[in-house]
Amino acid sequence: MLCDALKNDFLALAPLAMVDTDYRAKGYHLDINLASSQVVQAATIMAGRGYTLEAVTGVDWLSSAAPKPAKKPAVAEGEEVPAEPPVAAVEEQMEVVYDYIHTGKELCRVVVRCRIPRANPELPTISEVFAGANWHERETHDFFGIRFLGHPDLSPLLLPEDADFHPLLKDFKV
Amino acid sequence: MNDLACSPNQETFVINLGPQHPATHGVLRVKLTMDGEYIVHAEPVLGYIHRMHEKMGENRTWAQFMPNTGRLDYLGALSYNHGYALVVERAAGIEVPERAEYIRVITVELNRIASHLLWYGAFVLDLGGFTPLLYAFDDREHILDLLESVTGSRLTFCYFRFGGVYNDIDDNFITGTRAFIKRLRSRLPDYHNLVTKNVILINRLKDVGMISAEMCRRYGATGPVLRGSGVCYDVRKNEPYSVYPELNFDIPVYGECDSMARYMVRMDEIEQSLRIIEQGLDKLPEGPVMAEKAPKIIKPPVGDYYAAVEAARGTFGIRVVSDGTNTPYRLKLRSPTFSNLSLYGEACQGMLLADALALMGSLDLVIPEIDR
Numbered sequence: 001m002l003c004d005a006l007k008n009d010f011l012a013l014a015p016l017a018m019v020d021t022d023y024r025a026k027g028y029h030l031d032i033n034l035a036s037s038q039v040v041q042a043a044t045i046m047a048g049r050g051y052t053l054e055a056v057t058g059v060d061w062l063s064s065a066a067p068k069p070a071k072k073p074a075v076a077e078g079e080e081v082p083a084e085p086p087v088a089a090v091e092e093q094m095e096v097v098y099d100y101i102h103t104g105k106e107l108c109r110v111v112v113r114c115r116i117p118r119a120n121p122e123l124p125t126i127s128e129v130f131a132g133a134n135w136h137e138r139e140t141h142d143f144f145g146i147r148f149l150g151h152p153d154l155s156p157l158l159l160p161e162d163a164d165f166h167p168l169l170k171d172f173k174v
Numbered sequence: 175m176n177d178l179a180c181s182p183n184q185e186t187f188v189i190n191l192g193p194q195h196p197a198t199h200g201v202l203r204v205k206l207t208m209d210g211e212y213i214v215h216a217e218p219v220l221g222y223i224h225r226m227h228e229k230m231g232e233n234r235t236w237a238q239f240m241p242n243t244g245r246l247d248y249l250g251a252l253s254y255n256h257g258y259a260l261v262v263e264r265a266a267g268i269e270v271p272e273r274a275e276y277i278r279v280i281t282v283e284l285n286r287i288a289s290h291l292l293w294y295g296a297f298v299l300d301l302g303g304f305t306p307l308l309y310a311f312d313d314r315e316h317i318l319d320l321l322e323s324v325t326g327s328r329l330t331f332c333y334f335r336f337g338g339v340y341n342d343i344d345d346n347f348i349t350g351t352r353a354f355i356k357r358l359r360s361r362l363p364d365y366h367n368l369v370t371k372n373v374i375l376i377n378r379l380k381d382v383g384m385i386s387a388e389m390c391r392r393y394g395a396t397g398p399v400l401r402g403s404g405v406c407y408d409v410r411k412n413e414p415y416s417v418y419p420e421l422n423f424d425i426p427v428y429g430e431c432d433s434m435a436r437y438m439v440r441m442d443e444i445e446q447s448l449r450i451i452e453q454g455l456d457k458l459p460e461g462p463v464m465a466e467k468a469p470k471i472i473k474p475p476v477g478d479y480y481a482a483v484e485a486a487r488g489t490f491g492i493r494v495v496s497d498g499t500n501t502p503y504r505l506k507l508r509s510p511t512f513s514n515l516s517l518y519g520e521a522c523q524g525m526l527l528a529d530a531l532a533l534m535g536s537l538d539l540v541i542p543e544i545d546r
Contacts, residue, residue: 027264027480052391054482054491055508099480099491099508103391103400103407109480132393135516143228158221158545167229168504174229 002049003029003108009045013038028099028109036114036123039098043126043133046100046110053126054099056136058144060118061093062170092118094144098126116146125151143168186214193222199296200541204518204534211526216519224545231505236262236472237336239505244330246509247543249292252278252285252321253485255334260415261481261492262336265474273461274338275417280454281321281333283447284351287358288317289486290440290447293538297437298369300535301378306369313361316354323347337468348455355448362445370441379434383533385521386431393517397488397510398443399537402436404429409484421453433536440538473500487511487538509543 003020010018010032017033034042043053098112116123125148127134137148138157145166148154156163165172192203201222207215227246231239243258244251256278263270270278295310318328324343325333333339369375385395387403400407408425410418426442428435474496482491488510495504514537522530 025264025479026477027261027482050391052394054394054489054513055493055506057493057506059478059495059504097478097493097506099493101482101489103396103405103412105412107413109413111480130392130394131520132395132513132516135512156221158224160221167226168232174233 002102002106006030006045006049006108006110009049010042013041013045023109028111030108030110032110032112034112034114036096036116039096039112039114040124040126040129042112043098043129046112047129049102050104051100051102051110053130053132053136054101055097056099056126056133056140057097058140058146058168059095059097060144060168060170061095061115062118094118094121094146096123096140096146121146122149123147124149127151142166145169185209193219199539202515202539202541202544206527208527211528213522213525213527213530216522216530218515218518221545223542225542227546228505228507231502233501235500236474236502239502240334241330241332244327244332245542246507246546247289247485247487247490247511247540248329249289249540250285250486251329251331252282252333253483253490255331256282256416257481257483257485257490257492259334259336260483261479261494262472262474264481265477265479265494265496266336266469266472268337268468269465270338271462271465272417272459273342274463274465276454276458277324277339277343277463278334279416279418279421280343280351280451280458281324281339283450283454284317284321285331286486287444287447288314288321290444291317293440293486294365294369297535297538298375300531301375303369303372303375306365309361309365309368313358316350316357320347320350320354323350335464335468336472337465338463340464342463348458351451351455355452358444358448362441365441370437376434378529378532379432379437379536381430381432381434382529383433383521383525383536384431385517389517389520393520394513395488395517396513397485397538398436398439399488399514401425401427401439402536403431409482409489413482415481415483417454418450420457421450423447423450423453433532436536436538471500473498478504482508485510487540487543488514507546509546511537511539512544515539515544 015032015034019031021031023029093115095115100110140146141154142156142159186207186209189206193201203219205217227242243254246254291310291314295307298306322328324341324347325331387405390400390403406425406427423446426439428438476498478495480493482489491508493506494502497503
């Protein structure tokens with residue numbers, strides 16, 4: 001029910017991919033791939049449905065390290081809505097992942113993700129929609145150097161205040 | 175609360191709470207802008223015990239990361255063991271024998287009680303009552319002895335394995351746990367008589383430190399904080415895992431949204447955990463405690479996987495990305511108190527400093543888990 005309602009909401013955004021995933025195998029129900037410019041709209045939809053933001057994080061896909069297209073036919077048993085997933089790893093990319101959970105009776109865990117160029121990792125902040133995103137985005141900026149445009153304060157949260165490195169980048173060596 | 179406190183024309187001053195302050199229970203610093211006794215603005219400053227566990231995860235094999243999970247929330251380490259074991263078992267498709275599932279639940283719930291007991295003692299200590307801490311530690315000691323006998327450690331447990339647990343429980347553990355259940359049940363009324371009904375405690379907590387359900391939603395707060403705001407959400411019920419669906423227990427919910435509600439949620443959870451442990455011992459099946467087919471070297475198929483568990487402080491979520499090798503490609507730890515603390519700045523605006531400390535205590539912070 002909730003999942004179906006959400007899928008309808010998201011159709012309006014024309015996501016790059018929207019897949020029903022096998023919860024038992026993956027741990028989430030709905031996997032939505034968006035353009036980075038749509039994350040705020042996505043957050044607004046989720047907030048409107050009473051969702052809460054569990055976490056924001058990044059994944060660094062250095063082209064050499066990136067495995068083949070993220071999701072092969074694997075578990076895509078649900079209807080794939082429009083287009084193919086945009087995973088052709090031509091340029092080096094970073095992925096930003098948002099985990100949403102509804103704290104009501106119904107269980108529908110949603111993952112919203114988008115890819116941004118590694119050379120210029122920027123996307124809008126959702127901290128206006130979810131106040132809790134403020135720290136999550138700051139942390140993601142600490143670890144990956146991803147800039148959340150419009151974020152009130154991207155100063156280091158967990159790293160030292162003068163940190164000029166981003167430890168979770170794959171080319172960062174200890 | 176106090177209109178004057180937030181007026182921009184008032185003269186304010188900044189004080190520094192922590193990072194070494196008895197009320198912050200670890201190295202948390204809060205930058206407070208004060209108007210006399212009232213807080214105008216509070217900004218938690220984190221990172222003093224940041225160890226970059228997520229990077230460590232990328233530099234060791236799947237199995238080698240298990241000890242790290244015990245060092246996040248050192249008061250509820252087994253829940254973290256459990257979350258990590260769940261996500262890797264999900265990724266690698268490992269089945270866990272039923273006996274192991276029961277042992278996991280029994281030990282995790284014992285650990286939850288130990289965590290709540292320590293919180294209880296420390297929280298009342300923050301409010302100026304010293305004695306309850308001694309009662310709580312007395313009882314907690316029994317749990318640590320029990321857990322030590324099966325896990326080999328008393329605090330930073332590393333007891334779970336992919337496919338089961340490392341050591342079977344014996345009759346001593348079972349009789350000891352049953353004796354402990356009986357003992358704690360007889361002690362809980364003392365706890366309530368000594369503390370819960372104490373008028374000073376009530377006046378310090380009742381209608382103080384309000385956190386609405388809406389605020390919880392915006393900040394992603396979970397656990398007793400959310401349940402103290404009237405939302406009945408517990409991963410054990412809402413997103414059942416392990417053998418929790420086969421056990422009978424209630425989720426305590428209080429709708430008052432104040433510090434007292436969060437206090438009551440945790441006190442009631444101790445009783446519910448006792449119920450779970452009792453049933454777990456009754457239903458404990460015979461059999462192996464490790465999956466026979468569990469591979470020695472874990473190489474989950476390419477993809478990303480998520481698992482969440484109800485830790486003592488809220489939802490502990492863990493996302494792993496596998497590239498098909500024997501080390502995680504990415505490992506994200508979503509810790510509950512990170513989100514629970516993030517609402518602190520908003521929640522304590524306009525409060526008296528002393529009340530804000532009570533509010534902080536009622537959040538049940540464990541700093542190494544926030545900083546990771």
